[in-house]
Amino acid sequence: MAEASTLAVLGAGSWGTALAALAARNGTPTRLWGRDARALAEMASSRRNQRYLPGLALPESLVYESDLAAAVRGAGVVLIVVPSHAFASILDELAPLLDADTAIAWATKGFEPGTGRFLHELVAEKLPGRPAAVITGPSFAKEVAAGMPSAVTVHSEDASFAQHLASMLHAPDFRAYSGNDVLGAELGGAMKNVLAVATGVADGMELGLNARAGLITRGMNEMLRLGVALGARPETLMGLSGLGDLVLTCTGDLSRNRRLGLALGKGVAIDEAVRQIGQVVESVLTADEVVRLATKHGLDLPISAGVRAVLHGEVTPVEGLKALMGREQKPEYPKGLFEPR
Numbered sequence: 001m002a003e004a005s006t007l008a009v010l011g012a013g014s015w016g017t018a019l020a021a022l023a024a025r026n027g028t029p030t031r032l033w034g035r036d037a038r039a040l041a042e043m044a045s046s047r048r049n050q051r052y053l054p055g056l057a058l059p060e061s062l063v064y065e066s067d068l069a070a071a072v073r074g075a076g077v078v079l080i081v082v083p084s085h086a087f088a089s090i091l092d093e094l095a096p097l098l099d100a101d102t103a104i105a106w107a108t109k110g111f112e113p114g115t116g117r118f119l120h121e122l123v124a125e126k127l128p129g130r131p132a133a134v135i136t137g138p139s140f141a142k143e144v145a146a147g148m149p150s151a152v153t154v155h156s157e158d159a160s161f162a163q164h165l166a167s168m169l170h171a172p173d174f175r176a177y178s179g180n181d182v183l184g185a186e187l188g189g190a191m192k193n194v195l196a197v198a199t200g201v202a203d204g205m206e207l208g209l210n211a212r213a214g215l216i217t218r219g220m221n222e223m224l225r226l227g228v229a230l231g232a233r234p235e236t237l238m239g240l241s242g243l244g245d246l247v248l249t250c251t252g253d254l255s256r257n258r259r260l261g262l263a264l265g266k267g268v269a270i271d272e273a274v275r276q277i278g279q280v281v282e283s284v285l286t287a288d289e290v291v292r293l294a295t296k297h298g299l300d301l302p303i304s305a306g307v308r309a310v311l312h313g314e315v316t317p318v319e320g321l322k323a324l325m326g327r328e329q330k331p332e333y334p335k336g337l338f339e340p341r
């Protein structure tokens with residue numbers, strides 16, 4: 001029997017650590033699991049995550065657990081914060097370990113690599129019949145960890161679970177809204193990483209502020225078009241999970257996806273840029289999946305496709321820009337965006 005108020009956070013990188021620290025500071029009994037037992041032991045003794053969040057003093061009440069079964073045993077909510085490429089395999093590991101009444105949440109942004117499946121689809125397939133929610137929105141781990149004001153949103157088909165999870169996180173400096181458009185919330189969080197590479201490339205090439213604003217706006221248009229085709233609600237995409245995170249990631253140098261774009265725009269090779277960043281850069285996998293989904297729905301998303309082509313080395317940033325600027329002149333909205341298709 002799970003204890004509803006107990007939280008197990010899986011993934012001891014920057015975002016998992018920041019969320020676990022936030023919940024623990026809020027008085028939620030919280031365990032943090034990571035795959036690296038040595039790093040966890042070091043965190044337990046120093047109360048710091050030196051590699052991912054240097055400078056943050058972790059709350060005394062936070063418990064570290066390197067055994068996955070022990071970490072999730074009796075937890076009311078299991079919150080997954082591993083990179084998207086590890087998401088499906090952690091669900092498989094969890095399936096035999098969870099109590100019948102444990103709910104699932106995730107703060108991972110991305111899709112299943114190679115299939116374009118949404119993370120909520122993986123959860124429904126591998127851990128069916130449980131309350132499930134995504135936590136997303138404009139939230140750099142470093143700022144949340146430092147107690148700087150932030151706002152996120154928690155979406156679930158189960159309104160009471162969304163509310164329960166939002167109140168576990170909500171704090172004087174951390175607003176947690178709730179909603180019920182899981183697909184829309186996930187799409188915004190995934191796509192903004194790809195679009196952040198585009199503005200990063202433009203800024204790395206020193207193309208100017210007009211280019212940046214143009215890319216953000218036309219990127220938002222791509223998010224809305226794909227979202228509407230997939231059944232997301234436009235207001236979700238215009239909210240924290242879409243526009244909010246798009247603006248943050250396209251303009252804030254704390255973004256690893258933006259920093260990848262900046263490096264590519266300056267001529268650094270992709271492998272070297274990813275190595276220098278030293279943390280997960282979701283766009284490298286997500287760009288393929290955005291283009292896969294767009295193709296499936298007959299949509300042309302030139303910025304996302306351009307980012308995918310640059311990431312694969314199929315075109316240089318200069319060629320990508322030329323292709324974008326050289327597209328045919330046309331109305332800003334050829335079809336009413338919000339009209340039913």
Ligand SMILES: NC(=O)C1=CN([C@@H]2O[C@H](COP(=O)(O)OP(=O)(O)OC[C@H]3O[C@@H](n4cnc5c(N)ncnc54)[C@H](O)[C@@H]3O)[C@@H](O)[C@H]2O)C=CC1
Pocket residue numbers: 011012013014015016034035036052081082083084085086090107108109110139140141142278279280282
């Ligand atoms: N850092 C941030 O500000 C935010 C990150 N996110 C999302 O959270 C997710 C995790 O990102 P970060 O924590 O930032 O990444 P990170 O690079 O800081 O840490 C990744 C963590 O995942 C672990 N990991 C990697 N492969 C694993 C596997 N197979 N099994 C278990 N653990 C594994 C690593 O050991 C590391 O602890 C990403 O989807 C990211 O987009 C969402 C919002 C904010």
Ligand SMILES: O=C(CO)COP(=O)(O)O
Pocket residue numbers: 109137138139140141193196245248249254255256257258280281282
């Ligand atoms: O998702 C994030 C902020 O909301 C973090 O963005 P990056 O993964 O680009 O660093």
